[in-house]
């Protein structure tokens with residue numbers, strides 16, 4: 014199953030890589046900070062067809078299409094066809110395809126594919142996490158010797174101040190931070206030890222469903238900013254870190 018989903022993600026990656034004239038194919042969804050391109054829609058349609066052929070009785074829960082069916086029971090695909098749409102539109106080449114397959118509300122398989130670097134992160138519950146087939150693990154560094162990644166949740170303006178406050182608190186305790194603008198990959202970067210920690214005040218399930226399994230299978234922890242389990246069917250805050258920094262959340266003003 015993991016191999017089949019990975020192959021579908023690689024195929025979809027070709028559509029993302031070959032995209033041209035993206036600006037002319039971009040539309041505003043809710044605001045200038047929330048965009049959709051004709052490629053998001055095309056990649057999602059491709060994924061829906063291929064993934065439902067793989068698991069015909071699954072519900073498909075994607076970013077660009079209205080949900081049909083009850084995603085809380087049985088198999089459900091939770092899919093972001095292009096995570097990092099603003100990066101895609103602006104030519105940063107920092108976007109990925111994110112596919113999770115959950116059963117009865119628990120993610121069983123996760124794949125995050127970066128078509129530019131050809132990095133495929135994958136995990137199966139209780140079977141470990143991998144980057145291009147090689148096992149990956151979170152780092153064991155304390156934040157004082159490490160870096161964190163944050164997202165601004167910019168489409169919800171009320172999160173600007175808390176996001177910056179938490180960034181300042183963590184920056185004082187760390188070496189530096191990064192803001193890449195593609196949450197699914199951000200989680201995978203913690204999973205493979207490129208960074209020690211990630212947070213964002215509001216993300217959608219398709220941004221973190223696959224990445225949260227990848228990071229926990231890589232030995233890390235994933236929760237909301239309140240320290241509770243991540244919901245997989247509704248928007249949530251996200252906190253991800255290695256085990257060394259697990260206790261840090263309780264020390265911060267969130």
Ligand code: 2AM
Nearest residue numbers: 095096097098164168194195196216217
């Ligand atoms: P996207 O590019 O697929 O939209 C950047 O902070 C992260 O937030 C990206 O992973 C981005 O995913 C996500 N994001 C952008 N707009 C969002 C919205 N309206 N709701 C939730 N997440 C969003």
Ligand code: CA
Nearest residue numbers: 076093095096
């Ligand atoms: Ca998206």
